[in-house]
Amino acid sequence: MARAITTRRKIIVTAAAWTVGLLIFFPILWTILTSFKTEAEAIADPPSLFFFDWTFENYGVVQERSNYFLHFWNSVVISVGSTLLGLAIAIPAAWSMAFVPAKQTKNILMWMLSTKMLPPVGVLIPIYLIFRDTGLLDTRSGLVIVLTLINLPIIVWMLYTYFKEIPGEILEAARMDGANLRSEILYVLTPMAVPGIASTLLLNIILAWNEAFWTLNLTAAKAAPLTAFIASYSSPEGLFYAKLSAASTMAIAPILIMGWFSQKQLVRGLTFGAVK
Amino acid sequence: MNTTMRALMGATALCAVGTVALADGHAKTVTIATVNNGDMVRMQGLTEDFTAKNPDINLEWVTLEENVLRQRVTTDIATKGGQYDVMTIGTYEVPIWGKQGWLTSLNDLPDSYDVDDLLPAIRGGLTVDGELYAAPFYGESSMVMYRTDLMEAAGMEMPEAPTWEFIAEAARAMTDKDNEIYGVCLRGKAGWGENMAFLTAMSNSFGARWFDEDWNPQFDSPEWAATVNFYVDLMNDAGPPGASGNGFNENLALFQTGKCGMWIDATVAASFVTNPNDSTVADKVGFALAPDNGLGKRGNWLWAWSLAIPAGTDSPEAAKKFVEWATSKEYLELVASKEGWANVPPGTRTSLYENPEYASVPFAKMTLDSINAADPTNPTVDPVPYVGIQFVAIPEFQGIATATGQQFSAALAGTTSVEDALANAQALTLDEMKDAGYIQ
Numbered sequence: 001m002a003r004a005i006t007t008r009r010k011i012i013v014t015a016a017a018w019t020v021g022l023l024i025f026f027p028i029l030w031t032i033l034t035s036f037k038t039e040a041e042a043i044a045d046p047p048s049l050f051f052f053d054w055t056f057e058n059y060g061v062v063q064e065r066s067n068y069f070l071h072f073w074n075s076v077v078i079s080v081g082s083t084l085l086g087l088a089i090a091i092p093a094a095w096s097m098a099f100v101p102a103k104q105t106k107n108i109l110m111w112m113l114s115t116k117m118l119p120p121v122g123v124l125i126p127i128y129l130i131f132r133d134t135g136l137l138d139t140r141s142g143l144v145i146v147l148t149l150i151n152l153p154i155i156v157w158m159l160y161t162y163f164k165e166i167p168g169e170i171l172e173a174a175r176m177d178g179a180n181l182r183s184e185i186l187y188v189l190t191p192m193a194v195p196g197i198a199s200t201l202l203l204n205i206i207l208a209w210n211e212a213f214w215t216l217n218l219t220a221a222k223a224a225p226l227t228a229f230i231a232s233y234s235s236p237e238g239l240f241y242a243k244l245s246a247a248s249t250m251a252i253a254p255i256l257i258m259g260w261f262s263q264k265q266l267v268r269g270l271t272f273g274a275v276k
Numbered sequence: 277m278n279t280t281m282r283a284l285m286g287a288t289a290l291c292a293v294g295t296v297a298l299a300d301g302h303a304k305t306v307t308i309a310t311v312n313n314g315d316m317v318r319m320q321g322l323t324e325d326f327t328a329k330n331p332d333i334n335l336e337w338v339t340l341e342e343n344v345l346r347q348r349v350t351t352d353i354a355t356k357g358g359q360y361d362v363m364t365i366g367t368y369e370v371p372i373w374g375k376q377g378w379l380t381s382l383n384d385l386p387d388s389y390d391v392d393d394l395l396p397a398i399r400g401g402l403t404v405d406g407e408l409y410a411a412p413f414y415g416e417s418s419m420v421m422y423r424t425d426l427m428e429a430a431g432m433e434m435p436e437a438p439t440w441e442f443i444a445e446a447a448r449a450m451t452d453k454d455n456e457i458y459g460v461c462l463r464g465k466a467g468w469g470e471n472m473a474f475l476t477a478m479s480n481s482f483g484a485r486w487f488d489e490d491w492n493p494q495f496d497s498p499e500w501a502a503t504v505n506f507y508v509d510l511m512n513d514a515g516p517p518g519a520s521g522n523g524f525n526e527n528l529a530l531f532q533t534g535k536c537g538m539w540i541d542a543t544v545a546a547s548f549v550t551n552p553n554d555s556t557v558a559d560k561v562g563f564a565l566a567p568d569n570g571l572g573k574r575g576n577w578l579w580a581w582s583l584a585i586p587a588g589t590d591s592p593e594a595a596k597k598f599v600e601w602a603t604s605k606e607y608l609e610l611v612a613s614k615e616g617w618a619n620v621p622p623g624t625r626t627s628l629y630e631n632p633e634y635a636s637v638p639f640a641k642m643t644l645d646s647i648n649a650a651d652p653t654n655p656t657v658d659p660v661p662y663v664g665i666q667f668v669a670i671p672e673f674q675g676i677a678t679a680t681g682q683q684f685s686a687a688l689a690g691t692t693s694v695e696d697a698l699a700n701a702q703a704l705t706l707d708e709m710k711d712a713g714y715i716q
Contacts, residue, residue, distance in 0.1 A: 040554050043529040065317065124351060132357045216344055217351060220359040221307050221336040232339035235312040236469070237524055237544060239532075239554070 028252070035059070035245035042241040058246035066229055068250060075225035075254075077140050078215070079208035082147035083201055086155045089148070091197070094159035095185055099168055109160065112153040120150075120213045131218055138220040146218065147208045154207070155200055162196030163189070198265045202258075209255045226251040306594050307336045309349050310364040311581065314547070315414050315621040318611065319602055325610055326601045333594045342469075353378045356588045361595040365410060367401040367580050367652065371669040374404035380585040380592055381407040382599070389600055393625045395644075398580045401652045401663070410582035411603040414544070415623025417646035418477060418576045420564040421531065421549055422538040423557060426450045426457065430537075440481070440506065440567045440575075443538065447514035450537035459514030461536035462507070465523035466685035468677035473577060473666040474540070475684060476677070479503040481568045481575040485656040486668050486705075491714040495680070495702035504694050508687055520689035532556060540566060540575070543646055546639035547618060563642040565649060571657050577666035578650035580623065623647050676708045 034042050036054045062068070097105050127146065128137075136142030166189065174188040190197065212227040219228060233240055233247040259266065310316045316339070323335055338360070340348060349363045353373065365373070373379050383406075385391055391399075391408065398415045402408060420438060427434055430449040435442065447459030463474040476486065484499035494500060511519050514537075516530055524541060528548060531539045532555040539545070552558040566576035583599045585592060601607060608628055611620045618637045620628065628634055629644045655665040662668045667677070680701040687697035709715050 038553075040532070040556075043533060045529075045533050045535075065320070125355060128351055128355050128357060132355060137357055137359055216340070217348060220309070220338050224338070228338075228340070231341045231344050232312055234341035234344075235525075236342050237311075237542065238313050238548065239525055239528055240312070 028256075031245045032249050034242055035249045037242050039239055039242050042245070043239055058242045059250070061243055062233070062246045062250065066232065066247070068229065071224060071226045071229040071251075072254065074140060074219075074223055075209055075227075075251075078143045078147060078223075078225055079205045081140070081144040082151065082208050083155075083204040085144060085148045086152050086204060087197065087201060090152060090155040090159050090200075091190065092185065093156050094163050095189060097156070097160050098163035098166075099171060109157065112156060116150075116153055124217060127214075128218070137218060138223045140223045142218060143215060143223060143225075146214050147211060150211070150214070151204050151207055155204055158200045158203070159193070159196060162193050162200075165196075166192050195265065195268050198262075199268065202262050202266050206255055206259065304332055304591060304594055305334045305336055306361045306591060306598050307338060307359065308362040308364075308583075308598070309338045309340065309345060309360045311342050311345055312339050313544075313581075314619075316364065316581070318615065318619065319413075319607075319621075322607075322610060322614065326598065329601070330594075330597055333597065335598065353586050356586075358586070358588050358590065360586060361589045361591055362598055363584050363586060364413070364581055365584050366582070367398075367578065368664065368667050368669060368673070370402050370410045370582060370584065371404050371663055372671055373584070374407065374409035378587050379409040380587055380589070380596075381409060382411055382585070382596070383408055385411075385596070385600055389604060390627075393605065393627050395624060395626060395647060397578060397647055397650055397652065398624060401578060401580060402582055410584035411599050412580040412582045412624040413603055414621035415578070415580040415647055416543045417578055417623070417643065417650050418474075418541055418566050419543050419546075419642055419646045420538055420540050420566060421545060422446075422562050422564065423450075423534075423536070423560050424562045425560045426537045427562070434562060434564050437565045437574075438567050440569055443540075443567045444506070444510050444514075447510060447538060451514040456535055457537065458516040458530075458535060459537040460510060461516055461522065461527040461530050461539045462511060462519070463523055463527065463541070464511065464515075464519040464685055464688045465521055465526070466678065466681040467523070468667065468674050468681060470523045470681065471685055471688075472677040472681040475503065475507065475681075476668075477566070477577040477666040478507065478575040480573045480656050480665065481566075481571065482506070483569070483571050483573075483657040485658055485660050487660060487662065487709075489659055489661050491661060491709055493702055493705035493709060495698050495705060500698060501694070504684060504687065504698060507684075508694055511688055512690075520685045542579070543622070543639065543643040546643065550638060563639055565642070565646060573655070573657055574649050576646050576650055578647060578652050579666070670714075672708055672712050676705050679704050679708075 033049065035058055036056070037052055038055060038057070041048070041052050097109065131137045131142055136145070170192070171184055171188060174184050179188060210227070212231075215225050215227045216231060219225070230244070230247050230251050233244040310320075320337055320339070327333065327335065345364070346369075349360060349365065350369075351357070352359045353363070370379070385408075394412060395415060398412045399408065402410045402412060420434070420443070422434055427446065427450065430446060432446050432449060434446070443460065449459070451457065451459040463471045465471055479485070479500060482499050482503040484497060484503050485494050488494060516522065516535060522530070524545070527536065527539055527541060528545060530536050531545075531549055534557050546561075546563060549555050549561050550558050566574045568574045583602060585595045585599060589595055603624065605625060605627060608620050608625065612633070617631075617634050620634065622628070622640070622643050629640065634640055650665055652663055652665050655663075662670060667673055683692070683697040683701045686692040687694045692700075706715075
């Protein structure tokens, strides 16, 4: 009897999980399906889900019109670069906040987060002027700097939460054994926090990959990442839904695949310390 | 202290790398910012013709969605960022930016360019104090597109220059809600370039105006009440459901799938709805001038996507060469030879409309007549202090019109009354105009 209930529960839970999963994934699935339709089929009412003449024409047009690999490479450099630079700054910062907290640590953490509360457009002109004067407009290094700064509060907060879970005594023991600060962080703390660091890294790559305000406003032709690639297919005067969908699919595919392969680390990291 | 110094040094080094990276790539490269529409994409495909003639000039394209492009180029030109050498801008920006001194004058284009060949209405909209600040790439107005079969079934005949009364009668007669056919599709989505472009142009034909000669808002006038009441009543009786969310693209999709009897919108749509690859009603579309009320003004607008050169560009000569090429008579012939006359960017040159081959394009005459029926320097029945038909060429307009557009969109959706929407529009416009210093 007990076994029957468990099986039934399992079926219900599985069905519920699949439903929620499909609901969340549906917009992406719809985009991918639309990318294989003709423009006329893309606006057809009622729309067809699978039964239409599948075509690769949109991908051909997008390839022909845009330099996908330039945008793709820019996205990779900007998202990975900004995340690594962010981690290099955030690991020592989070260490000091977690293990040697001062009186104002909590306030500093809150203050760091408060920078995320300002709408980005509010500082567009000052940042634009700084970039103009330092020659950083339309450069990948400029975007690496700005995305590092934008995501730094999140990186610090995430790492701080993970580090808090690690008993300070282990670090003390390392110090007793003669470890200096550098080796303490590098050889004792970092390996223990690898799941946390990995999920922070992955999440920040995704955030930087999808960032569509600064990457659009600070770039022109050379450093424009995939967000600009998508924006070039959107049009308020003309229906190019199928081509826009093809461009979107090409833009999200790399990050989707990366997320798929690293989902174990992502889930483990995100739920790290959640259940005690 | 040490750490701070190190961080600062690191940042400086990164900045230096960035500067070197930027300095390298700037020799004789012309960066063009443009919108993603059919004519512009076609131009990108034909640039080999330009680079063959000008091997020393390298072209780089930045194509963006219209609103993103507007924000992007506005930021750049206002801060003199120098990211673009050629910008695609509209008739709204040109008078404002020209007056600010942000654009390079194009008065010195060579005689072979034949500037007098540009359509006078379009040229007028791009000229400030006698200086031509942008060259038109394509021009558009608005007109009535209608289903000839549905009109016939309703037992009516579309005149070449209909009145609003006729449009309302025909729309109600064509509507068959059980079969999802709606007599008229009009813009309802809030936005200065969406429902307010349509309503502002429509209000001109009802004798309304945005401001009187002293910049006092006029939404409390009987003419505006007549405009908005007529619009909301007509759409409630003969419009598609959820019309308050419909912009150009949504209505285009409805029309192409056979759900609209009439659609009053941009002339550029004519080439889409008559294209059998995209439209199910391609062979059943007729055209007519935008409606009027017998007051001397029609409800059609005027817009031209134009190429302008920012004042701070590094290579003004190369940029000018490109602008000259892209807006020349020869370019029109180039497009015609490669893609046919129906794909030539319309609405910029008189000579195009004198060309007998172009005259055979079904929507050519109606596009020209619509453009000629528009006068941006004298848009309303009563005099006004501003330029612009479907907009008011002042920097504050985008913000004000988007806010008023939300009011009228709400009135169309039925969440507020027309009276309240007009009162709110009047109040918020008055506030903004006081803040901006136009009125005390």
